[in-house]
Amino acid sequence: xxxxxxxxxxxxxxxxxxxxxxxxxxxxxxxxxxxxxxxxxxxxxxxxxxxxxxxxxxxxxxxxxxxxxxxxxxxxxxxxxxxxxxxxxxxxxxxxxxxxxxxxxxxxxxxxxxxxxxxxxxxxxxxxxxxxxxxxxxxxxxxxxxxxxxxxxxxxxxxxxxxxxxxxxxxxxxxxxxxxxxxxxxxxxxxxxxxxxxxxxxxxxxxxxxxxxxxxxxxxxxxxxxx
Amino acid sequence: xxxxxxxxxxxxxxxxxxxxxxxxxxxxxxxxxxxxxxxxxxxxxxxxxxxxxxxxxxxxxxxxxxxxxxxxxxxxxxxxxxxxxxxxxxxxxxxxxxxxxxxxxxxxxxxxxxxxxxxxxxxxxxxxxxxxxxxxxxxxxxxxxxxxxxxxxxxxxxxxxxxxxxxxxxxxxxxxxxxxxxxxxxxxxxxxxxxxxxxxxxxxxxxxxxxxxxxxxxxxxxxxxxxxxxxxxxxxxxxxxxxxxxxxxxxxxxxxxxxxxxxxxxxx
Numbered sequence: 001x002x003x004x005x006x007x008x009x010x011x012x013x014x015x016x017x018x019x020x021x022x023x024x025x026x027x028x029x030x031x032x033x034x035x036x037x038x039x040x041x042x043x044x045x046x047x048x049x050x051x052x053x054x055x056x057x058x059x060x061x062x063x064x065x066x067x068x069x070x071x072x073x074x075x076x077x078x079x080x081x082x083x084x085x086x087x088x089x090x091x092x093x094x095x096x097x098x099x100x101x102x103x104x105x106x107x108x109x110x111x112x113x114x115x116x117x118x119x120x121x122x123x124x125x126x127x128x129x130x131x132x133x134x135x136x137x138x139x140x141x142x143x144x145x146x147x148x149x150x151x152x153x154x155x156x157x158x159x160x161x162x163x164x165x166x167x168x169x170x171x172x173x174x175x176x177x178x179x180x181x182x183x184x185x186x187x188x189x190x191x192x193x194x195x196x197x198x199x200x201x202x203x204x205x206x207x208x209x210x211x212x213x214x215x216x217x218x219x220x221x222x223x224x225x226x227x
Numbered sequence: 228x229x230x231x232x233x234x235x236x237x238x239x240x241x242x243x244x245x246x247x248x249x250x251x252x253x254x255x256x257x258x259x260x261x262x263x264x265x266x267x268x269x270x271x272x273x274x275x276x277x278x279x280x281x282x283x284x285x286x287x288x289x290x291x292x293x294x295x296x297x298x299x300x301x302x303x304x305x306x307x308x309x310x311x312x313x314x315x316x317x318x319x320x321x322x323x324x325x326x327x328x329x330x331x332x333x334x335x336x337x338x339x340x341x342x343x344x345x346x347x348x349x350x351x352x353x354x355x356x357x358x359x360x361x362x363x364x365x366x367x368x369x370x371x372x373x374x375x376x377x378x379x380x381x382x383x384x385x386x387x388x389x390x391x392x393x394x395x396x397x398x399x400x401x402x403x404x405x406x407x408x409x410x411x412x413x414x415x416x417x418x419x420x421x422x423x424x425x426x427x428x429x430x431x432x433x434x435x436x437x438x439x440x441x442x443x444x445x446x447x448x449x450x451x452x453x454x455x456x457x458x459x460x461x462x463x464x465x466x467x468x469x470x471x472x473x474x475x476x477x478x479x480x481x482x483x484x485x486x487x488x489x490x491x492x493x494x495x
Contacts, residue, residue: 130332130391133285134346134398135322137314144349148336 016196020187027183028204034101034169034179035208039162041105046112053117064113071110077171079107084175100172108165115157119150152223159216163209170205180204237296238263238433239284239402244293246279253279255457257293261402266428267435268444268465271454272480277437280454281404284435285324286317298323298401322350325395326404329411331387333379333394339366340375343394351398358397365393369423385416389423396427403427405436421447439484445469453477 045067052064071079083106084099094102123146131141151158173182184197191197237260246254253276261267269277282288284295290304300320303310312320333342343362347353353361366372369389371382379387388408395403405424409417421443428434428447438444444451444465451468453461455476461468472478 124330124332126328126330126332127334129287130328130334130394131346133287133321133326133328134395135318135320135350136346137318140349144345145334149334152336 012193013196016191016193020197020200023183023187024180024200024204027178027180028208030097030177030179031166031169031204031208034097034104034172034177035162035166037101038104038108038169039165041101042108042112042161042165045106045109046116049109049113050116050120053113054120068110068113071107072114076104076107076168077174079103080171080175096172096175096177100169100175100177104165104168104171108161108168111161111164112158115154115161116150119154120146122153123149155216155219155223159212162212166208166212167205237261238298240294240296241284242294244280244283244295245291246276246283246288247291252291253457254283254290257459259452259459259462261433261435263433264431265433265450266448267450267452268448269435269437269452269454270439270441270444270469270480270484271452271460272483275454276457277452277454278406281326281406281435281437284402284404285321285326286312287326318350322346322398323400324402324404325398325400326406327388327391327395327408329407331379331384331391331411333387333391335379338376338378339371339382339390342379342390343397346394347397362393362397365396366390369393383416384412385419388412388416388420392420392423392427401433403432403434405434405438407437407439409438409440441469441481441485453480455480 049064049067052060053068055061055064080100080103083103084094084096087094087099127145127149128141131145132138136145169177169179170181172179173185176182178186180201184201188194188197239259239261241257241259241261244254244257245252255276257276257280269281271277279288283290286302292304294304295302297320300312300316301310302312302316333339334345337345340359340362343365344355344358347358347361348355363372363375366375369392371386371390371393374382374386379390382390392403392408408424409420412420417440421440424434424436425443425447436444436448448465451461451463451465452459453468453472453474453476455474460474461472461477468477469481472481
């Protein structure tokens with residue numbers, strides 16, 4: 001590459017940042033919104049799945065096991081297609097963003113369920129017994145004594161899952177959600193500059209996931225001190 | 228005249244209590260009256276059912292059959308009986324009977340103070356301010372007020388166990404159950420825990436203790452039960468039971484726990 005070509009590339013890049021910056025910002029906001037919403041969905045699904053697997057009622061256990069088995073055994077992309085393209089066939093039509101949040105959340109929830117299940121199993125029996133012996137009902141015991149301990153224990157695993165959640169939003173580019181990946185693709189179609197746009201998208205993903213890692217490290221240090 | 232009536236009525240009445248795990252019958256018909264202010268030490272070899280019995284009293288274990296009467300609770304575990312406790316009664320009963328375990332079981336994510344106020348706030352619905360005031364008074368009493376904002380992991384075993392006792396006391400229980408509470412402690416930490424239990428006994432707290440501390444059972448207890456093979460083999464004042472054991476089984480047991488030399492040729 002000649003110096004002239006390098007200069008030319010740099011000038012165009014500066015122009016691009018000015019021109020496409022706002023677009024990247026709104027695409028990043030879409031990624032953030034979908035990530036937060038799908039993580040919330042995944043925690044609800046994960047908690048229900050984990051408690052379901054421990055239920056004394058056999059059909060609930062079977063349902064929870066089926067959920068985890070199905071999700072972990074099929075590609076996330078196919079799950080996204082089932083929700084967005086498949087569901088309308090049985091009368092459930094969802095907007096791309098809603099379908100995406102549900103698909104990613106339910107999908108990630110199966111992994112969260114396994115994580116929570118392992119965390120629950122790691123709580124010593126004595127923790128539960130001392131709570132019950134003081135007259136706590138099972139709900140208070142779960143909410144006040146068991147789950148806070150489980151949460152601290154599984155925080156690193158939850159962070160990994162959240163990082164996956166950020167990256168998996170790119171799957172929604174296939175169902176017309178204009179998040180980072182699809183935005184980059186659309187801009188490449190008019191500028192023919194794939195290197196610039198894909199690298200830009202990658203750097204933004206990297207920024208988001210790095211922030212998550214730092215947050216997690218911060219909470220881990222905090223919890224290590226407070227126990 | 229009311230005094231005569233209350234003095235006669237036992238606080239806790241147990242009849243024909245059985246507990247089996249599958250084919251293994253651990254408790255084979257325990258009948259017992261506990262009166263207010265009694266300090267009952269329960270001794271016996273491991274596997275004799277003493278811990279299981281204690282755990283049946285606050286229904287941490289569900290009896291296979293039997294009858295139990297305590298305050299406003301009367302439960303009947305005979306088959307087909309309708310007087311088994313509802314989940315609400317179960318909680319209400321446990322709130323009235325304190326239990327302390329061998330392994331302290333303090334909650335590691337809460338400070339000492341938070342451990343103590345948690346159940347009064349959540350179960351007794353006590354206002355936080357009052358729960359804190361009462362907890363601080365209790366911690367003051369056991370000399371751990373300065374540690375109220377420390378986490379359990381920063382405390383010694385003896386301190387943790389004393390906090391566990393205070394945590395149970397914060398519920399203002401009518402009866403306290405102690406399940407081998409000094410067994411997990413280093414020998415030099417046993418004394419502080421026994422001293423606290425002794426001071427509760429002196430105040431008239433009704434309690435049942437499964438223990439291997441024979442000297443403590445004699446000094447503090449008003450009554451000793453010797454469990455053997457799932458039944459109460461001997462029952463009486465500690466000086467009689469420990470000081471003058473009647474059965475050969477009890478003599479053997481006491482020799483083992485007191486580390487006295489066994490008679491020649493005796494098998495344990």
